[in-house]
Amino acid sequence: MSLLFRSKKTDKGAKATQVTGFRRFMMYFASHIQQAVGSLGELWRTPFASMMTIAVLGLSLTLPATLYVVVKNSQAVGTQWDNPAEITVFLQKSLNAQQVETFARRVEMMDEVASVQHIGRDEALREFRDYSGFGSAIDYLESNPLPDVLVVTPSREYSAAGRAATLQRQLAGESEVSEAKLDQDWIERLHALIRLVEDALGALALLLCIAVVLIVGNTIRLGILNRRDEIMIMKLVGATNGYIQRPFLYTGAWYGIIGGLIAWLATFLLIWWIRAAVLRVTELYDSQFRLQGLTFNELIILWVIAVSLGLLGSWIAVRRHVAEIEPR
Amino acid sequence: MIKFEQVSKTYPGGFQALNQVNFHLRAGELAFLTGHSGAGKSTLLRLIALMERPSVGRVLINGHDLRKIKSRQIPYVRRDIGVIFQDHRLLMDKTVQDNVALPLLIEGYTHKEAAKRVSASLEKVGLGGKERHYPIMLSGGEQQRVGIARAIVNKPPLLLADEPTGNLDPKLSMDVMRLFESFNSVGMSVLIASHDLGLIARMRYRTLTLKDGRMIDDGLANDPHEPNASMQRGSGV
Numbered sequence: 001m002s003l004l005f006r007s008k009k010t011d012k013g014a015k016a017t018q019v020t021g022f023r024r025f026m027m028y029f030a031s032h033i034q035q036a037v038g039s040l041g042e043l044w045r046t047p048f049a050s051m052m053t054i055a056v057l058g059l060s061l062t063l064p065a066t067l068y069v070v071v072k073n074s075q076a077v078g079t080q081w082d083n084p085a086e087i088t089v090f091l092q093k094s095l096n097a098q099q100v101e102t103f104a105r106r107v108e109m110m111d112e113v114a115s116v117q118h119i120g121r122d123e124a125l126r127e128f129r130d131y132s133g134f135g136s137a138i139d140y141l142e143s144n145p146l147p148d149v150l151v152v153t154p155s156r157e158y159s160a161a162g163r164a165a166t167l168q169r170q171l172a173g174e175s176e177v178s179e180a181k182l183d184q185d186w187i188e189r190l191h192a193l194i195r196l197v198e199d200a201l202g203a204l205a206l207l208l209c210i211a212v213v214l215i216v217g218n219t220i221r222l223g224i225l226n227r228r229d230e231i232m233i234m235k236l237v238g239a240t241n242g243y244i245q246r247p248f249l250y251t252g253a254w255y256g257i258i259g260g261l262i263a264w265l266a267t268f269l270l271i272w273w274i275r276a277a278v279l280r281v282t283e284l285y286d287s288q289f290r291l292q293g294l295t296f297n298e299l300i301i302l303w304v305i306a307v308s309l310g311l312l313g314s315w316i317a318v319r320r321h322v323a324e325i326e327p328r
Numbered sequence: 329m330i331k332f333e334q335v336s337k338t339y340p341g342g343f344q345a346l347n348q349v350n351f352h353l354r355a356g357e358l359a360f361l362t363g364h365s366g367a368g369k370s371t372l373l374r375l376i377a378l379m380e381r382p383s384v385g386r387v388l389i390n391g392h393d394l395r396k397i398k399s400r401q402i403p404y405v406r407r408d409i410g411v412i413f414q415d416h417r418l419l420m421d422k423t424v425q426d427n428v429a430l431p432l433l434i435e436g437y438t439h440k441e442a443a444k445r446v447s448a449s450l451e452k453v454g455l456g457g458k459e460r461h462y463p464i465m466l467s468g469g470e471q472q473r474v475g476i477a478r479a480i481v482n483k484p485p486l487l488l489a490d491e492p493t494g495n496l497d498p499k500l501s502m503d504v505m506r507l508f509e510s511f512n513s514v515g516m517s518v519l520i521a522s523h524d525l526g527l528i529a530r531m532r533y534r535t536l537t538l539k540d541g542r543m544i545d546d547g548l549a550n551d552p553h554e555p556n557a558s559m560q561r562g563s564g565v
Contacts, residue, residue, distance in 0.1 A: 004389050005390055005408050027437070028436060030438065232417075233419060236406065236411060237411075237431040238403045238405075240434075328379070
């Protein structure tokens, strides 16, 4: 404990109070708790300044968290249609109903094909009229411009992307067929889009995290400078840098803890807000899709990230500034 | 207790605050350090409290060369040195209790143990019962004594005071000096920097004199009446 007077202290011997290792550990533990609670009290005494920093931290994390939810749900949508496995076959318009029927049956007999759904050209036109909004305009058409369509579902072993493409080429080669389309392109585009959003999200999250660290660091730095005299006096009476730093680190941790709660709340609100809009869209697509919020684990991760950022910001500030202050 | 060997201190910019200073303060000794303003009194104390490092020479405390003390060990050295300032350096937004308890809490005492020692320390300086006061509610003399209570609360073997009576009237100054005497009588080594020559003369202790950074008198040569008792008391360096 004493550096210069080690021998002297032991000379005094029994008179000095004996402090056991366990006691010392407990005292250390207790002083940590005291400092943690003290830091919280300090926040409470300057609620406005603290809340600003905490709000910045919380709201900065809300944006990536919400985007993450969006990406997660888009991925879920993407995987639902991961096996496209539907080939839309547009038939030649010159075919009559008999020929279409024969061709449809022939396709259905193929080993590679599980089922065939025939959408007649009249039916297609009716559907188009109902849903497209061109209703009355279509009535002016002299003849139906739409071809007969076969929606071909490949059998299980042919539904993989490569094999489905082979089947698509084979169907396209038939003389009755004007065009065969594997409904895969849009899924690839969707995936590419999701990847783009993911990358953008990563970059955005990184930038926001850096901003949070800087803001917390700056707030802590101001706190340190405000208490410059106090720190000087503490150093004079033998406080280590670690002892002086601790309350500031706890302040950073509190920023993270409370900021994390704000991020939760704001993310919940945002998701609740867009849930209604998503519902409307999915209704149009006749889908059973439900927007998934953050799971328990993800909430904990969000919280851990918030606390880590708070700690990191304050750590950077104390590393630099507490050591700088020397008693004069 | 304190030994200076050929110590010089030159501040950045070329100002030489101390020039080849030698002296030896024995354990259990009380001594004054005098000299005009700017003679280097504060610098000398700051070298002992490791607030500065000497440019040349070495400073030893209790036989330990301070050059060998790494900067992360400085706090532990300071815990053994009570320092008192002219401007007392109290935390104005903390109670007397919290101010005096600071060194104890830093050392890891619990609040309960600290409170006991704080009241004993305040009792010693004549401020018993003022624990709950804020420094601003106290007079200058009382504030100075709070600073003294803080310096001695963890019973350091060495006490340094830099112009402790600078802002006090003669009566209060004498009271403060009597306090230092009482600490010295229980074995604490005390070094007091002061330019209050009248007061020092009345106290009849060893007096070290600095002039323009040189020690022109270490208080031993020309004072045969220096009480030998205080020198015999300390056996360590």
